[in-house]
Amino acid sequence: MTKKLFIKTWGCQMNVYDSTRMVDVLAPLGYRPVDEPDGADMVILNTCHIREKAAEKVFSELGRLRQMKDRKAEAEDGRMILAVAGCVAQAEGEEIVARAPFVDMVFGPQTYHTLPEMVAKASRAAGSVLNTDFPAESKFDLLPEESGAQGVAAFLAVQEGCDKFCTFCVVPYTRGAEFSRPAGQILAEAKRLVAGGTREITLLGQNVNAWHGDGPDGATWGLGRLIRELAEIDGLARIRYTTSHPRDMADDLIRAHAEVPQLMPYLHLPVQAGSDRVLAAMNRKHSADDYRRLVDRLRDAKPDLAMSGDFIVGFPGETDADFAQTLKLVTEIGYAQAYSFKYSVRPGTPASAEGAQLPEEVKEARLEALRQLLDAQQVAFNHGFVGRSVPVLFDRVGRRDGQLLGRSPWMQSVHAEADERLLGRIVEVRVDAARANSLAGTVVTTETTTGEYVTASPFQPAVTLEASA
Numbered sequence: 001m002t003k004k005l006f007i008k009t010w011g012c013q014m015n016v017y018d019s020t021r022m023v024d025v026l027a028p029l030g031y032r033p034v035d036e037p038d039g040a041d042m043v044i045l046n047t048c049h050i051r052e053k054a055a056e057k058v059f060s061e062l063g064r065l066r067q068m069k070d071r072k073a074e075a076e077d078g079r080m081i082l083a084v085a086g087c088v089a090q091a092e093g094e095e096i097v098a099r100a101p102f103v104d105m106v107f108g109p110q111t112y113h114t115l116p117e118m119v120a121k122a123s124r125a126a127g128s129v130l131n132t133d134f135p136a137e138s139k140f141d142l143l144p145e146e147s148g149a150q151g152v153a154a155f156l157a158v159q160e161g162c163d164k165f166c167t168f169c170v171v172p173y174t175r176g177a178e179f180s181r182p183a184g185q186i187l188a189e190a191k192r193l194v195a196g197g198t199r200e201i202t203l204l205g206q207n208v209n210a211w212h213g214d215g216p217d218g219a220t221w222g223l224g225r226l227i228r229e230l231a232e233i234d235g236l237a238r239i240r241y242t243t244s245h246p247r248d249m250a251d252d253l254i255r256a257h258a259e260v261p262q263l264m265p266y267l268h269l270p271v272q273a274g275s276d277r278v279l280a281a282m283n284r285k286h287s288a289d290d291y292r293r294l295v296d297r298l299r300d301a302k303p304d305l306a307m308s309g310d311f312i313v314g315f316p317g318e319t320d321a322d323f324a325q326t327l328k329l330v331t332e333i334g335y336a337q338a339y340s341f342k343y344s345v346r347p348g349t350p351a352s353a354e355g356a357q358l359p360e361e362v363k364e365a366r367l368e369a370l371r372q373l374l375d376a377q378q379v380a381f382n383h384g385f386v387g388r389s390v391p392v393l394f395d396r397v398g399r400r401d402g403q404l405l406g407r408s409p410w411m412q413s414v415h416a417e418a419d420e421r422l423l424g425r426i427v428e429v430r431v432d433a434a435r436a437n438s439l440a441g442t443v444v445t446t447e448t449t450t451g452e453y454v455t456a457s458p459f460q461p462a463v464t465l466e467a468s469a
């Protein structure tokens, strides 16, 4: 009998990947994903603990789900197994069990390969099953193969956890120590994805460029080498990786940007702040100038590389002068897109114990100023594409009839009127309009007599990135 499974995912792409793997683990038990929680036999909240707000949302969602669970029981329609997974479960497992005893399972990111046992326990007994171990075995060795096609653009986790211990960050505590999956396992998963129709793979890790492993040839590989091997897979058109730490940007990985055409010209490389004093207090292990030099080297290797990043404003003790250094760095680098956050106190992290926490208004004003600058850069970046043709990998149908959505090499969302036969194809699209978050264009293809689509002219990359100030 098939059972309905609803998973809601917050946070990073690693959580999105984990959710797809939970579907794979639960498939042999008869669970099939559905689009809404009402009436589901199992609801999993896959949670994020990175900032305070992310965790708060979980408790408000649980209130709503409790009513659905009660309604299902009253209607004698079976039991809804309610689960909290992910990083909030890892960090606040006991509190969830105490505050929300109607939750049946609470489990951390390293344990979901044991879901069948947890489900069996939860079905038998009253009370919550709590599992926040960091087991000695790796879940990656024990997870089943993917249960179905993973889509045109898919994620592949290659690395997990973090040993960097930035003083603001919960990741080393919720995801544990840095761990790299073996190269052979990754290559096998990538080949299965491509055989199932995937054309673009994004390699995932909290510190993805720290990935290292023994290659099948006995040598130690870094991420650059892994990317070169992945590029040999026939049919894999695009490779991306996220998220990287400046300290782990090895020479060979930089060279891969110059030498591997499948490696897309977009890099998420968080710097967090522009002041060396703040960077030191954050334990980032690099200066602002280290970052500037690194971006210069990357752009020497790949002149059209679009930069993305993460920023925290209002870190404890950050002065106006420190913050001005962040604005200066952003102006110099020129970002195609970036994320910015107000510093959020995370219990248990070193920065949370700092005395000099800043007032909310100061954080708010700095965030606003930084966002204005980043938004202006993003708009300028996108407007630079109008009138130009870009190769778009269509990976989804759009909201409007007859529209497909895809991505440019530089990660922009592009939508265009296009036949569904173009899903999974890389098609040249002329950009007609740029919005803050997307591009709109027209497919520049001709249909041959055999119904094949071919691009009308070869693609010429001609993008220069300039800071908008």
Ligand code: 5AD
Pocket: 050, 051, 168, 169, 170, 270, 272, 310, 311, 312, 341, 342, 343, 344, 345, 346
């Ligand atoms: N407060 C605000 N932002 C944070 N991040 C991580 N921890 C915190 C925190 N305590 C941001 C960082 C990181 C991104 C994933 O989230 O910028 O790169």
Ligand code: SF4
Pocket: 162, 163, 164, 165, 166, 169, 170, 171, 172, 206, 207, 245
């Ligand atoms: Fe957190 Fe720093 Fe590790 Fe990134 S590098 S996951 S910000 S501790």
